[in-house]
Amino acid sequence: MNTPALETERLILRKWERADIDALFALLRDEEVNTFLPWFPVKSREEAERFYEERFASQYQKPCAYHYAVCLKKDGVPAGYVNLSGIDGARDLGYGLCKAQWHQGIVTEACRAVIAQLKKDGIPFVTATHDVNNPRSGGVMQNLGMQYQYSYEELVQPKNVLVTFRLYQLNLDGDSGRVYREYWDASAVHYVEQDVPRPRTQKQLGRPNSLDM
Ligand SMILES: CC(C)(COP(=O)(O)OP(=O)(O)OC[C@H]1O[C@@H](n2cnc3c(N)ncnc32)[C@H](O)[C@@H]1OP(=O)(O)O)[C@@H](O)C(=O)NCCC(=O)NCCS
DSSP, X not given: OBOOOEEOSSEEEEEOOGGGHHHHHHHHHOTTTTTTSSSOOOOSHHHHHHHIIIIIITGGGSSSBEEEEEEETTTXXXXXXXXXXXXXXXXXXXXXXXXXXTTSSHHHHHHHHHHHHHHHTTOOEEEEEEETTOHHHHHHHHHTTOEEEEEEEEEETTTTEEEEEEEEEEXXXXXXXXXXXXXXXXXXXXXXXXXXXXXXXXXXXXXXXSSOO
């Protein structure tokens, strides 16, 4: 299964295509959108093309991957992305969205559809991590019903910055006790914070729960 197309109320999720390079460039060149991501904003269309080849086209050669362009139905142009990295390990959910579309629940809606597909395909769990200085990303995780597990420090390259991450996890196979421990084990500085906000319920979000989580 490789990035099967998905549809939600407002979105089409599909593979990135070579024809999307301009939209990808717009997303990757934005300083603010890329502040907390493990790459520097790109400076040229050629760099965006390389990003497409290395991080999307190569994934589509694999038997199983989930690397989505998130397109608004109203124009069909990719406004962001949702990825699952480390499909045999951390199963790490990553996302980004162009600034013009922030604050409308777009990434939450996209991730919910991707997670429903992962569950259908038998992926046992997903994790996601965010920089403590980027709490809105944690907000998406909470919206998705993911549970905070622990925090840890990591020196992130290529930016060479020491980041404290929060790890969230959602088990999809009914094994509610499983915790992905590899970041904890790999980091000398790790701890559980007591005051991290709890996941928001679907009622609080005012949306039906289509995932039965
Ligand atoms: C983080 C990002 C993906 C969010 O996208 P979005 O579509 O605006 O997010 P959503 O509206 O689906 O969900 C975020 C919401 O979570 C909710 N939320 C719940 N708990 C929250 C908390 N503790 N802190 C902040 N927001 C919280 C808020 O309602 C927030 O929306 P608001 O800021 O409009 O009130 C977007 O800002 C982005 O692309 N940032 C840059 C890239 C990035 O940081 N990616 C994540 C790397 S880990």
